[in-house]
Amino acid sequence: MKTGRRDRKKQQTRQALIEAALRLVDERGLDHVTVEDIADAADVSPRTFFNYFASKDEAITGDLFVEDDGTGERLLSAAPGVPVVEAFLNAMAPGLTAMQDDRDVWFLRMRVMEANPSLILSLIARSSAAENQLVRVVAKRLGLPQAHPYPAVFAAAAGGAVRTAMMRWPSARRPLTDLVDEAFSYLATGLADPRGEQGSPGGQSPRDEQDPADPINERRNEL
Amino acid sequence: MKTGRRDRKKQQTRQALIEAALRLVDERGLDHVTVEDIADAADVSPRTFFNYFASKDEAITGDLFVEDDGTGERLLSAAPGVPVVEAFLNAMAPGLTAMQDDRDVWFLRMRVMEANPSLILSLIARSSAAENQLVRVVAKRLGLPQAHPYPAVFAAAAGGAVRTAMMRWPSARRPLTDLVDEAFSYLATGLADPRGEQGSPGGQSPRDEQDPADPINERRNEL
DNA sequence: GGTCGAACTTGCAGTCGCTGCAAACTTTTA
DNA sequence: TAAAAGTTTGCAGCGACTGCAAGTTCGACC
Numbered sequence: 001m002k003t004g005r006r007d008r009k010k011q012q013t014r015q016a017l018i019e020a021a022l023r024l025v026d027e028r029g030l031d032h033v034t035v036e037d038i039a040d041a042a043d044v045s046p047r048t049f050f051n052y053f054a055s056k057d058e059a060i061t062g063d064l065f066v067e068d069d070g071t072g073e074r075l076l077s078a079a080p081g082v083p084v085v086e087a088f089l090n091a092m093a094p095g096l097t098a099m100q101d102d103r104d105v106w107f108l109r110m111r112v113m114e115a116n117p118s119l120i121l122s123l124i125a126r127s128s129a130a131e132n133q134l135v136r137v138v139a140k141r142l143g144l145p146q147a148h149p150y151p152a153v154f155a156a157a158a159g160g161a162v163r164t165a166m167m168r169w170p171s172a173r174r175p176l177t178d179l180v181d182e183a184f185s186y187l188a189t190g191l192a193d194p195r196g197e198q199g200s201p202g203g204q205s206p207r208d209e210q211d212p213a214d215p216i217n218e219r220r221n222e223l
Numbered sequence: 224m225k226t227g228r229r230d231r232k233k234q235q236t237r238q239a240l241i242e243a244a245l246r247l248v249d250e251r252g253l254d255h256v257t258v259e260d261i262a263d264a265a266d267v268s269p270r271t272f273f274n275y276f277a278s279k280d281e282a283i284t285g286d287l288f289v290e291d292d293g294t295g296e297r298l299l300s301a302a303p304g305v306p307v308v309e310a311f312l313n314a315m316a317p318g319l320t321a322m323q324d325d326r327d328v329w330f331l332r333m334r335v336m337e338a339n340p341s342l343i344l345s346l347i348a349r350s351s352a353a354e355n356q357l358v359r360v361v362a363k364r365l366g367l368p369q370a371h372p373y374p375a376v377f378a379a380a381a382g383g384a385v386r387t388a389m390m391r392w393p394s395a396r397r398p399l400t401d402l403v404d405e406a407f408s409y410l411a412t413g414l415a416d417p418r419g420e421q422g423s424p425g426g427q428s429p430r431d432e433q434d435p436a437d438p439i440n441e442r443r444n445e446l
Numbered sequence: 447g448g449t450c451g452a453a454c455t456t457g458c459a460g461t462c463g464c465t466g467c468a469a470a471c472t473t474t475t476a
Numbered sequence: 477t478a479a480a481a482g483t484t485t486g487c488a489g490c491g492a493c494t495g496c497a498a499g500t501t502c503g504a505c506c
Contacts, residue, residue, distance in 0.1 A: 048456070147391070153406045159383070168375075229474075273464065278464080
């Protein structure tokens with residue numbers, strides 16, 4: 001359905017804008033890059049930039065799986081017996097592997113965000129839009145009323161877990177899905193003390209984070 | 224230490240700005256109120272507004288217990304045996320009751336935010352600053368390395384739970400602490416299905432949300 | 447192939463959030 | 477009462493973002 005030259009050009013422009021934005025902000029820092037700079041680098045008018053993105057930040061933080069990428073549908077269509085948490089993890093899997101495939105761009109993104117904390121806030125704000133959708137979907141799946149607190153808590157916690165995994169991703173040198181699973185394991189045990197002194201250790205034990213410059217541990221680069 | 228006339232006037236101006244902002248935005252909607260409007264209503268120059276708040280949103284979303292209000296210290300100084308979740312709830316209690324006392328302002332705030340969703344995003348972004356502090360404090364209390372994922376997941380989930388409780392507060396007509404406890408009960412059970420079909424129901428069972436216009440249930444107004 | 451309409455780009459003009467600076471003013475301190 | 481320290485204000489300016497209307501490109505249909 002999207003095979004015309006027009007759509008191809010649109011996709012190219014979009015890509016060019018994203019890349020220009022990431023590159024420039026990486027080089028100079030967020031507040032030393034104007035929208036005009038980005039537009040120039042992508043060879044379009046500044047006005048056009050705003051036809052693609054609602055804000056400067058949006059071009060940088062990316063779409064993640066914020067928009068409807070089918071996660072909601074998959075969650076709803078999971079077999080009835082499957083618990084919500086599990087169903088959610090499964091529903092998210094395709095999105096996560098998509099991110100894995102785009103690993104280089106995402107790592108750059110994360111680096112840029114680390115260096116410009118206001119972008120992290122933008123990301124959080126954006127993902128909260130996705131969480132709203134999740135609230136509705138979870139409520140629907142469980143047949144709970146819209147005002148029931150569970151779906152909201154679920155979405156907030158799940159969103160937080162995913163975000164946490166994302167932030168750790170570049171330095172953890174492990175597949176994103178691993179990190180997400182680990183984050184959820186803490187939720188699964190009711191946020192019990194991870195040192196196992198008193199909690200009920202049902203999840204896998206967390207491997208210690210390795211030093212970013214650690215030369216040992218050759219699991220790197222497998223993802 | 225803050226008893227001079229100068230500090231009293233500052234406090235007054237701040238209050239005036241907050242009230243003006245809330246009132247005007249409540250009346251007209253966020254994008255039909257400029258900073259100049261707010262400053263005029265509080266009878267100060269627009270430039271002065273920005274001496275008090277870093278952004279227009281900040282005057283509206285409020286300080287919540289974002290800034291250091293002692294929560295961190297209380298969490299750290301809790302008895303060593305106390306589990307983190309419990310210690311956190313205890314540490315937060317004073318802040319929550321402070322909000323209860325300011326109930327009218329907070330309800331207005333929540334109404335204004337509901338009506339102007341971008342403000343919710345601002346609130347989320349702001350509270351994530353508080354979550355960062357929480358990450359550090361939790362890591363310190365548990366003696367975990369900074370890079371360990373548990374504190375981050377904890378902070379994200381806890382922050383989400385608190386936020387959820389806050390959003391429900393105006394319509395739930397129950398004390399805020401109740402709502403926070405309830406939200407945390409879902410976390411405590413590892414986000415198990417709240418219908419009890421398969422989860423391990425350790426927490427109190429959730430009372431159903433009541434209709435906002437429900438004339439029954441006379442627990443209202445006790446808080 | 448030519449023509450029409452839809453989609454996309456662009457410039458323009460304007461509003462508003464927000465900042466740095468320096469001058470005026472007010473409160474505190476000595 | 478004079479100096480010091482803190483606060484308010486105006487001004488000038490940058491840059492994000494928007495609506496509008498004109499121009500351009502592309503696709504579809506005859």
